[in-house]
Amino acid sequence: xxxxxxxxxxxxxxxxxxxxxxxxxxxxxxxxxxxxxxxxxxxxxxxxxxxxxxxxxxxxxxxxxxxxxxxxxxxxxxxxxxxxxxxxxxxxxxxxxxxxxxxxxxxxxxxxxxxxxxxxxxxxxxxxxxxxxxxxxxxxxxxxxxxxxxxxxxxxxxxxxxxxxxxxxxxxxxxxxxxxxxxxxxxxxxxxxxxxxxxxxxxxxxxxxxxxxxxxxxxxxxxxxxxxxxxxxxxxxxxxxxxxxxxxxxxxxxxxxxxxxxxxxxxxxxxxxxxxxxxxxxxxxxxx
Amino acid sequence: xxxxxxxxxxxxxxxxxxxxxxxxxxxxxxxxxxxxxxxxxxxxxxxxxxxxxxxxxxxxxxxxxxxxxxxxxxxxxxxxxxxxxxxxxxxxxxxxxxxxxxxxxxxxxxxxxxxxxxxxxxxxxxxxxxxxxxxxxxxxxxxxxxxxxxxxxxxxxxxxxxxxxxxxxxxxxxxxxxxxxxxxxxxxxxxxxxxxxxxxxxxxxxxxxxxxxxxxxxxxxxxxxxxxxxxxxxxxxxxxxxxxxxxxxxxxxxxxxxxxxxxxxxxxxxxxxxxxxxxxxxxxxxxxxxxxxxxxxxxxxxxxxxxxxxxxxxxxxxxxxxxxxxxxxxxxxxxxxxxxxxxxxxxxxxxxxxxxxxxxxxxxxxxxxxxxxxxxxxxxxxxxxxxxxxxxx
Numbered sequence: 001x002x003x004x005x006x007x008x009x010x011x012x013x014x015x016x017x018x019x020x021x022x023x024x025x026x027x028x029x030x031x032x033x034x035x036x037x038x039x040x041x042x043x044x045x046x047x048x049x050x051x052x053x054x055x056x057x058x059x060x061x062x063x064x065x066x067x068x069x070x071x072x073x074x075x076x077x078x079x080x081x082x083x084x085x086x087x088x089x090x091x092x093x094x095x096x097x098x099x100x101x102x103x104x105x106x107x108x109x110x111x112x113x114x115x116x117x118x119x120x121x122x123x124x125x126x127x128x129x130x131x132x133x134x135x136x137x138x139x140x141x142x143x144x145x146x147x148x149x150x151x152x153x154x155x156x157x158x159x160x161x162x163x164x165x166x167x168x169x170x171x172x173x174x175x176x177x178x179x180x181x182x183x184x185x186x187x188x189x190x191x192x193x194x195x196x197x198x199x200x201x202x203x204x205x206x207x208x209x210x211x212x213x214x215x216x217x218x219x220x221x222x223x224x225x226x227x228x229x230x231x232x233x234x235x236x237x238x239x240x241x242x243x244x245x246x247x248x249x250x251x252x253x254x255x256x257x258x259x260x261x262x263x264x265x266x267x268x269x270x271x272x273x274x275x276x277x278x279x280x281x282x283x284x285x286x287x288x
Numbered sequence: 289x290x291x292x293x294x295x296x297x298x299x300x301x302x303x304x305x306x307x308x309x310x311x312x313x314x315x316x317x318x319x320x321x322x323x324x325x326x327x328x329x330x331x332x333x334x335x336x337x338x339x340x341x342x343x344x345x346x347x348x349x350x351x352x353x354x355x356x357x358x359x360x361x362x363x364x365x366x367x368x369x370x371x372x373x374x375x376x377x378x379x380x381x382x383x384x385x386x387x388x389x390x391x392x393x394x395x396x397x398x399x400x401x402x403x404x405x406x407x408x409x410x411x412x413x414x415x416x417x418x419x420x421x422x423x424x425x426x427x428x429x430x431x432x433x434x435x436x437x438x439x440x441x442x443x444x445x446x447x448x449x450x451x452x453x454x455x456x457x458x459x460x461x462x463x464x465x466x467x468x469x470x471x472x473x474x475x476x477x478x479x480x481x482x483x484x485x486x487x488x489x490x491x492x493x494x495x496x497x498x499x500x501x502x503x504x505x506x507x508x509x510x511x512x513x514x515x516x517x518x519x520x521x522x523x524x525x526x527x528x529x530x531x532x533x534x535x536x537x538x539x540x541x542x543x544x545x546x547x548x549x550x551x552x553x554x555x556x557x558x559x560x561x562x563x564x565x566x567x568x569x570x571x572x573x574x575x576x577x578x579x580x581x582x583x584x585x586x587x588x589x590x591x592x593x594x595x596x597x598x599x600x601x602x603x604x605x606x607x608x609x610x611x612x613x614x615x616x617x618x619x620x621x622x623x624x625x626x627x628x629x630x631x632x633x634x635x636x637x638x639x640x641x642x643x644x645x646x647x648x649x650x651x652x653x654x655x656x657x658x659x660x661x662x663x664x665x666x667x668x669x670x671x672x673x674x675x676x677x678x679x680x681x
Contacts, residue, residue: 002501002505005501006498006501009495009497009498009501013495013497107329110329110333114334115329115330115331115333115334116334116518116549116550116553117518117519117521117522117550117553118553119521119525119553119554119555121555127528127529128528128529128531129529129530129531136530136531138529138530139529140529141529209525210495210497210522210526211495211522212518212519212521212522214331214518216331220492251495251498252495252497252498253498254498255498255499256498256499256501256502259487259488259498259499259502260488262489262490262498262499263490
């Protein structure tokens with residue numbers, strides 16, 4: 001029974017990591033842009049949700065899509081004004097630029113929202129555990145699994161089945177040929193970027209209950225996002241998805257069974273996987 | 289000798305030299321300068337903000353002149369980084385010629401400034417940092433906050449006497465967490481209690497789920513918890529989510545976790561937690577009611593124990609200047625501060641003349657809902673608690 005509870009918690013944690021990090025997998029893997037400020041968009045979503053629910057009294061489930069939209073809008077705005085100038089620059093420039101953005105977002109949030117932890121007031125029906133055949137299942141975590149699971153399926157469908165998905169894949173594989181075929185490459189990138197930011201924002205809102213929410217969020221969780229993307233490989237979203245689940249379960253199980261080494265399990269797994277497959281679980285074998 | 293060490297030597301020599309002249313310099317000046325070094329930005333910012341607010345409040349109430357001297361506060365933000373603290377303390381002492389340095393949000397910051405206080409012979413009033421050893425690092429350090437040992441030993445004693453037999457501990461793996469754990473363990477097991485599970489959580493810990501499951505499986509009477517301020521809320525929420533509250537497992541710990549600053553945002557999950565601490569905004573004294581009301585009016589929030597420590601810190605400086613008759617050199621001030629006793633919003637407190645550390649009542653409190661807000665309601669008092677970290681020696 002305990003094993004199942006651990007598995008359940010691990011899956012919920014992994015799913016959450018996936019929603020938070022998959023936007024980064026898209027920008028890094030598909031657009032080849034190192035966006036360390038990804039966590040800042042997650043934080044934006046978290047705070048938008050907190051303000052809407054706590055101060056304006058909006059229901060939690062109404063605030064979630066708004067968190068998505070606001071983060072996506074902020075992402076689109078920044079992409080058009082700032083990010084697009086850096087697509088052609090070296091990775092070092094991109095890292096320096098985005099880490100600067102992280103620090104600015106930390107200070108700005110500290111100034112406007114205060115430095116203490118913010119909590120989102122949850123409706124009663126999301127609190128506590130329910131009993132399924134003797135197995136204690138946290139309601140909130142169950143909701144996370146359902147929402148994130150649906151999102152993953154939707155994402156996979158968009159990427160593989162829709163016209164937009166094929167345009168995006170074409171734009172990534174060969175931007176010049178794609179624009180020659182009449183695909184508006186900058187527009188495709190902007191939309192993708194905004195969508196990734198929106199997902200992060202939604203992840204931030206969903207994760208506030210479990211991961212906490214304070215102005216240091218983008219710095220604290222940057223490492224987890226990067227682990228997910230490097231372990232998963234950045235060529236598809238299947239890789240990061242499996243990597244998130246693996247890391248989530250590994251982290252939770254490690255902390256439960258060997259609490260003394262708990263913090264190291266996730267890093268050990270990363271090192272082992274990267275030695276075995278340097279490009280990540282689903283990385284492209286040949287460099288592009 | 290590297291450049292860095294040489295510069296440090298020069299700086300140290302400069303400070304020592306200045307110390308020699310401090311007496312003459314102090315006699316010539318009309319104002320008393322207090323260098324307040326606290327974290328105003330970064331993860332510890334709420335500590336600095338509370339201390340700064342409380343000092344402003346005190347000076348509004350009591351004026352800015354004592355014994356014919358005008359008090360001047362110079363606020364510096366060290367973001368709780370000891371490197372910054374040391375540099376700022378040096379600048380304050382050498383350039384601004386301050387008479388007192390005060391504040392210090394975290395232990396490493398207080399320790400970084402200690403040698404400077406000794407060399408310059410000026411008082412260092414510690415208003416936040418809580419490790420026992422701090423006051424032993426310089427004869428010029430006085431503390432108005434608390435030591436972790438004070439609250440951790442008391443909750444250990446209380447738990448052992450009040451029907452709690454088996455405890456599982458969950459503490460963050462850093463110096464204060466280990467301090468809290470060891471002091472608690474020592475007193476709880478001496479009182480006949482048993483530790484059934486001991487878990488140290490990494491400091492940057494995103495999710496308590498696996499640790500809480502372990503707690504639940506070990507079926508204790510209570511969970512002893514110490515996590516950095518800010519993580520307390522997450523802990524309590526997940527504790528309730530996992531149904532530990534319904535399995536009758538109590539939460540106990542030092543009161544930092546249930547800081548007034550954060551308590552109200554934790555939600556009903558925090559109800560029933562029993563902690564030992566020096567201050568609750570609900571402390572039932574006329575003085576405290578007035579303090580809480582004026583603090584709320586001025587800053588729009590509830591004062592926490594950091595605010596009270598700052599309030600008492602500035603009071604101590606004021607009273608020491610009065611008592612020494614306006615003599616503001618370090619030795620006169622420290623002599624005046626030793627043994628001083630007064631009524632604070634937290635209750636009666638005094639400065640131990642031997643250790644220059646604070647002696648205060650430690651209260652056992654339970655989180656309850658009063659007028660729709662969560663408060664720590666005090667229900668038992670351990671009087672005049674000295675720092676157990678030192679009395680052992």
